[in-house]
Amino acid sequence: MYGVIIEGLLESLSITNLILIFLSTFIGVIIGALPGLGPTIGIALLIPISYGMETTTALLLSAGIYVGAVYGGSITAIVLGIPGTPTSTATVLDGFPMSQQGRSLEALAASTVSSSFGGFVSALFLMFFTPMLSRVVLKFGVAEQFMLAMFGLSVIAVSSRESFFKGLLGGFFGLAIATVGYDPITGYNRFNFGVDYLADGFPFMVVVIGLFGISQTISMAEKAQTISGSTELSGSIWTGTVKVFKNMRVLIQSTLIGSFMGGMPGVGGGPANMIAYTTVANSSKDRDSFGKGNIKGVIAAEASNNATVGTALIPTLAFGIPGSTVAAVLLGLLMLHGVEPGPKMFIEMPLTIYTFFWGLLFTNLILVLVCFPLLKYFAKITIVPYQILVPNIFMLCVLGTYGMRGYVFDVFVGIAFGVLGYFLKKANYPMVCIVLGLVLGRLAESNLSRSLMIHRNLDFLYKRPITLTLLILTAVIMIIPYINIEKIKRRLRKN
Amino acid sequence: MKTNKKRFMLVALLICFIFVTACAQPAPAPDPAPSEPQPETPGNETEQPSGPTFPTKPIRIITHSEPGGGVDIFIRALQPYIQFELGQPIVIENVPGAAGRIGTTQVWNSDPDGYTLLSHTLPLTTVGDIVYDAEYNILEFEHLVAFDKTPYVIAVKIDSDINTFEDLVNESKERTLTNATSGVGGSMHLQSVVMKDALGIDYADIPFNGSAPAMMAVMTNDVDFAILPFDIPLTNLDEVKVIVAMDTNRMPQYPDIPTVLEEGYEFELISIRRCIVAPKGTPQEINEILINAFEKAAENPDYLKWAEDRGVNLEILTGDDYYRIAEEAYEMVDKFKDIFQ
Numbered sequence: 001m002y003g004v005i006i007e008g009l010l011e012s013l014s015i016t017n018l019i020l021i022f023l024s025t026f027i028g029v030i031i032g033a034l035p036g037l038g039p040t041i042g043i044a045l046l047i048p049i050s051y052g053m054e055t056t057t058a059l060l061l062s063a064g065i066y067v068g069a070v071y072g073g074s075i076t077a078i079v080l081g082i083p084g085t086p087t088s089t090a091t092v093l094d095g096f097p098m099s100q101q102g103r104s105l106e107a108l109a110a111s112t113v114s115s116s117f118g119g120f121v122s123a124l125f126l127m128f129f130t131p132m133l134s135r136v137v138l139k140f141g142v143a144e145q146f147m148l149a150m151f152g153l154s155v156i157a158v159s160s161r162e163s164f165f166k167g168l169l170g171g172f173f174g175l176a177i178a179t180v181g182y183d184p185i186t187g188y189n190r191f192n193f194g195v196d197y198l199a200d201g202f203p204f205m206v207v208v209i210g211l212f213g214i215s216q217t218i219s220m221a222e223k224a225q226t227i228s229g230s231t232e233l234s235g236s237i238w239t240g241t242v243k244v245f246k247n248m249r250v251l252i253q254s255t256l257i258g259s260f261m262g263g264m265p266g267v268g269g270g271p272a273n274m275i276a277y278t279t280v281a282n283s284s285k286d287r288d289s290f291g292k293g294n295i296k297g298v299i300a301a302e303a304s305n306n307a308t309v310g311t312a313l314i315p316t317l318a319f320g321i322p323g324s325t326v327a328a329v330l331l332g333l334l335m336l337h338g339v340e341p342g343p344k345m346f347i348e349m350p351l352t353i354y355t356f357f358w359g360l361l362f363t364n365l366i367l368v369l370v371c372f373p374l375l376k377y378f379a380k381i382t383i384v385p386y387q388i389l390v391p392n393i394f395m396l397c398v399l400g401t402y403g404m405r406g407y408v409f410d411v412f413v414g415i416a417f418g419v420l421g422y423f424l425k426k427a428n429y430p431m432v433c434i435v436l437g438l439v440l441g442r443l444a445e446s447n448l449s450r451s452l453m454i455h456r457n458l459d460f461l462y463k464r465p466i467t468l469t470l471l472i473l474t475a476v477i478m479i480i481p482y483i484n485i486e487k488i489k490r491r492l493r494k495n
Numbered sequence: 496m497k498t499n500k501k502r503f504m505l506v507a508l509l510i511c512f513i514f515v516t517a518c519a520q521p522a523p524a525p526d527p528a529p530s531e532p533q534p535e536t537p538g539n540e541t542e543q544p545s546g547p548t549f550p551t552k553p554i555r556i557i558t559h560s561e562p563g564g565g566v567d568i569f570i571r572a573l574q575p576y577i578q579f580e581l582g583q584p585i586v587i588e589n590v591p592g593a594a595g596r597i598g599t600t601q602v603w604n605s606d607p608d609g610y611t612l613l614s615h616t617l618p619l620t621t622v623g624d625i626v627y628d629a630e631y632n633i634l635e636f637e638h639l640v641a642f643d644k645t646p647y648v649i650a651v652k653i654d655s656d657i658n659t660f661e662d663l664v665n666e667s668k669e670r671t672l673t674n675a676t677s678g679v680g681g682s683m684h685l686q687s688v689v690m691k692d693a694l695g696i697d698y699a700d701i702p703f704n705g706s707a708p709a710m711m712a713v714m715t716n717d718v719d720f721a722i723l724p725f726d727i728p729l730t731n732l733d734e735v736k737v738i739v740a741m742d743t744n745r746m747p748q749y750p751d752i753p754t755v756l757e758e759g760y761e762f763e764l765i766s767i768r769r770c771i772v773a774p775k776g777t778p779q780e781i782n783e784i785l786i787n788a789f790e791k792a793a794e795n796p797d798y799l800k801w802a803e804d805r806g807v808n809l810e811i812l813t814g815d816d817y818y819r820i821a822e823e824a825y826e827m828v829d830k831f832k833d834i835f836q
Binding site (some may be wrong): 046048141142197199204265319332340343446 | 574575590593597629718801805816824
């Protein structure tokens with residue numbers, strides 16, 4: 001087996017393959033940076049083109065696009081405050097405030113380095129621990145997935161410290177939007193007003209582009225200035241890089257969360273990104289500076305989403321069950337090339353598989369090489385006057401909403417959410433709570449229904465070890481913000 | 496200097512726009528030119544002299560599957576061979592959503608000129624028509640060709656007490672078993688409902704989001720069993736075991752697994768079929784050209800090899816034969832439509 005691993009390494013290091021990885025990573029970054037286009041569409045675009053290619057070539061190209069696109073979403077998230085992909089929603093929370101302070105270069109560098117690190121570790125997991133981790137995946141049934149979603153939702157309680165009720169309302173609003181579309185259990189069409197375009201619910205990315213992007217352009221159009229408020233940039237790539245390694249704990253913590261969430265079928269990068277961010281935010285001493293341009297927020301969000309890339313392929317390769325929509329498309333690509341995914345693959349075409357694994361590893365390193373020279377230009381966007389920026393961003397957003405599924409209907413949905421988002425922002429509703437509700441609503445709802453259908457009562461919440469652990473964690477997370485540690489310490493000292 | 500950089504950025508953004516517009520459809524053809532639908536203009540008709548003039552321009556095949564989904568992969572693998580037979584580019588377009596209803600309706604409303612076709616999965620579109628009141632009438636499409644047949648098997652967790660179909664029937668009388676389906680109204684659900692009705696047994700159908708998650712539910716021990724497409728669990732035989740084949744004959748993949756009939760039970764068996772239809776009213780001679788081309792494409796040795804490697808169970812039915820199968824599916828769904836709602 002180790003012979004094949006080395007052989008795969010040599011194969012992936014050939015000049016043509018390295019050039020392929022380089023190019024596809026670059027394309028991936030661009031695809032990811034465009035709002036509405038993400039890794040799923042990127043790889044889907046590759047499917048018809050890849051037909052005539054060698055399987056290895058196609059796989060390496062998809063690795064580059066996948067990694068590049070998951071990272072690329074953070075560029076738009078940091079520079080413009082619009083998540084370029086669903087997996088970089090949490091990046092906006094601290095990345096954009098950093099840009100507003102003129103520290104976009106620092107944020108972009110931190111995002112690149114932590115993405116690269118998260119992706120690299122995740123690819124290592126994929127390469128060496130697939131058989132082991134696939135056992136863990138099998139421990140997560142519907143009840144566990146429901147509790148995982150609840151754990152994610154509990155984060156609403158802590159991410160809205162400024163106004164608890166506004167956060168809660170936002171979360172409920174998100175959950176309410178998530179109920180539009182067919183009922184995952186009965187198949188009944190709910191709240192779609194008879195429109196078949198809404199039968200699958202509001203497309204997540206369209207809502208996000210509306211809430212973050214289009215609302216942003218409206219508020220920008222109000223004043224004449226630049227994102228950073230000045231015409232000069234402060235901070236450098238170097239400071240951003242150094243800060244990542246100074247926050248090693250955050251980096252490792254969020255990489256592990258991301259890797260874990262990525263491996264859960266049906267959970268994917270979006271929730272991973274949010275959950276890692278909030279976990280880090282709440283376990284940090286400087287909790288209050290999150291959301292105001294704390295670099296740890298960017299590190300957590302970006303390390304975690306790229307850390308889902310490798311592990312999302314674990315259930316795909318081990319069982320032929322995709323861990324995310326991207327993995328599903330990749331699975332399709334594999335099948336088109338006549339590759340039957342599953343344990344058999346490691347026996348029948350080990351060289352292809354290990355070349356792909358190495359390719360994935362190198363892509364994460366090459367990412368830094370591809371992106372560092374570009375960061376300067378991306379950062380410049382934050383010193384472009386709004387008069388020039390606003391029409392361009394608006395056009396990008398509209399195209400993004402259209403590009404998701406290719407339905408004009410979605411453009412109007414996006415604009416409607418944009419107007420709504422503008423007013424919600426004015427009223428200080430935390431957007432992150434809405435998105436959390438939206439992201440986790442379906443996961444929670446469908447798995448709760450399934451658990452109830454299977455277990456017929458709520459015993460599963462505390463009778464299974466994993467759900468019980470998650471239940472306790474959820475309770476702790478919800479209580480934490482209301483405990484004043486200093487006060488308790490003082491009281492203890494008195495006694 | 497400053498303005499130069501700004502200009503660079505604007506140009507870069509514009510390039511991005513062009514890129515997005517070019518990629519707006521999730522799956523354009525390798526050749527971007529034919530992805531624009533070209534409406535049949537009246538002027539074109541005068542250009543049709545005698546002789547076989549179809550097709551004179553690219554043909555669009557719309558599939559209701561996501562890129563990378565079951566039908567999508569199937570039709571994309573076939574595409575080069577269809578292209579070869581027809582001598583015109585074949586553009587495959589994904590119009591997913593609403594359990595296939597959006598894509599199917601789009602083809603229903605297209606011009607019946609043979610240049611827009613639908614690649615669909617058989618019981619799915621039927622359910623859309625009957626249960627969800629879709630705009631189209633599935634039986635009124637021009638039925639061109641059904642390519643394959645994916646029968647079901649019943650799978651349980653590897654360490655389950657249920658070892659035969661009989662065990663399953665008996666066990667279902669003692670306690671409430673659970674069965675994972677791919678979703679309400681899906682063909683896995685339909686098969687389950689038909690089976691329950693015929694055997695007079697009962698168990699809970701738990702809907703999941705597709706057949707892969709349904710198999711996962713068996714593997715995580717969430718459900719007792721699942722009725723799965725025969726080609727799915729092959730790779731997971733160390734996690735699940737197949738106890739019965741829901742087909743008329745034993746399956747080559749599972750030579751040791753008896754069929755339901757061999758086990759002494761008889762009920763209607765449902766199979767997924769991946770098919771091609773044309774909008775209602777497409778001229779007969781065009782239909783024949785298309786049927787001929789599809790049939791030849793699916794018999795291409797290179798394609799047959801792909802199908803064999805993938806475990807695709809080809810069973811080509813054309814025209815009336817296909818229509819008969821579609822009609823049977825329609826009657827079955829119609830009979831059980833109340834259960835789905």
